[in-house]
Amino acid sequence: MPRRLSAVIVDDEPMSVDVLRSDLESFGDIEILxxxxxxxxxxxxxxLLKPDVLxxxxxxxxxxxxxxxxxxxxKGLEPSTRVVFYTAFDKYVIDALRSSAFDFLLKxxxxxxxxxxxxRIRTDFSAGRVAEQNISELTMRMPASSSGRFAIQTVNSLMFLRPSDVLYFEYSGIRRCWSVVLSDLKSHRLRMSIKARDILVLSKSFVKVNSDTIxxxxYLSYxxxxxxxxxxxxxYDSISIVASRRxxxxxRDALTML
Structure with a gap:
């Protein structure tokens, strides 16, 4: 049987506290300390309370x-405490990541x-992991903002992009990593920890057409x-990209077929 988790909520808006408390208690395995x-x-x-989740x-x-x-x-907060930042303002998300939050929610x-x-928290605890924060992994879970932008970690910087900025992603078997090719045809190598599944969740327009290309x-004509x-x-019609039959x-599923 999964272990019960303890949680503490820190929020200055009583209504937000009530909603979050009610939602957490509905899971049945979370105790609000x-x-x-x-x-x-x-x-x-x-x-002092040493919650599993803050x-x-x-x-x-x-x-x-x-x-x-x-x-x-x-002051001695337990290293194993998973911290979830939540806010109505997505401008704070990157600061939250840099502060080593385990995850975040946008109100x-x-x-x-x-x-x-x-x-994710239950999986982490069941695996017996010590809380570890990885900015590149958290960034790939970052939802699109109200402006449609997302953040993606390259080897040199944290880039803020809109789906329309991206032409395609390509995988290098030699470097064992993905690169993003932008609409200006400039290529930026991504961190090795970023997988195809992380890219695909960023936009419904990103579709894997062969083992090395998303x-x-x-931008597809036909x-x-x-x-x-x-x-x-x-x-971009001179660029050669061939879909695999697999x-x-x-x-086909991503497109409206007539």
């Missing part, structure tokens, strides 16, 4: 949840988003019968 609305209360109680709002009145986490860690969250966060089908060559819209069904 406390819900506090001030940074000073959290600093005094959380290290839900921490980024904005706590005049205080910052990100700075509060750093202070709590200095108002959908029930399935909270479910996925809790499933294409933004918004697919040649027989050869399965993917012809892109000008000025992946052609995925491409």
């Amino acid at each position: 406390a819900a506090v609305n001030r940074a000073s209360e959290a600093l005094a109680s959380v290290p 839900f921490l709002d980024v904005e706590l009145g005049a205080d910052s949840g990100i700075e509060l986490l750093q202070t709590m860690r200095a 108002p969250y959908m029930p399935d988003e909270l479910y996925k966060v809790m499933e 294409l933004n089908i918004d 697919v040649e019968n027989g050869s399965l060559r993917c012809v892109l819209v000008p000025p 992946h052609f069904s995925d491409l």
Whole structure:
């Protein structure tokens, strides 16, 4: 039987606390140890309560949840505590990642988003892992913002892109990593930890057309019968991308077929 998890909520909005508490209790295996609305209360109680999961709002009145986490860690917050930042403002997400949050939620969250966060936490605990934070892995779970942008970690920088900025992704078997090719035809190598499945969840327009290529089908003009060559819209029509028969069904399913 899965172990019960303990949680503390730190949020200065009573309505948000009530909603999150109710949603967490509905899982049946989560005990809410406390819900506090001030940074000073959290600093005094959380290290002593030693929760498995800490839900921490980024904005706590005049205080910052990100700075509060750093202070709590200095005061002895258990390394095994999984920290989930949640906020109505996606501008804070990258700061949250840099502060080594385990995960994050954007308010108002959908029930399935909270479910996925809790499933990741349960999996982590059941595997007996020590809480480890990896900015590249968390970034790939980052949902699109209200402007449609997403963040992706290259070997040199953290890039903020819209799906329309991306022409395709290509995999190098020699380097064992993916690269993103942008609409300006510049290529940027991604971190080795980024997998095809991480890329595919970023946009419904990203479809794997062969084992080494994920294409933004918004740039697809047509697919040649027989050869399965993917012809892109000008000025990209000279680029040679051929769909494999194995992946052609995925491409077909992603398109409206008449």
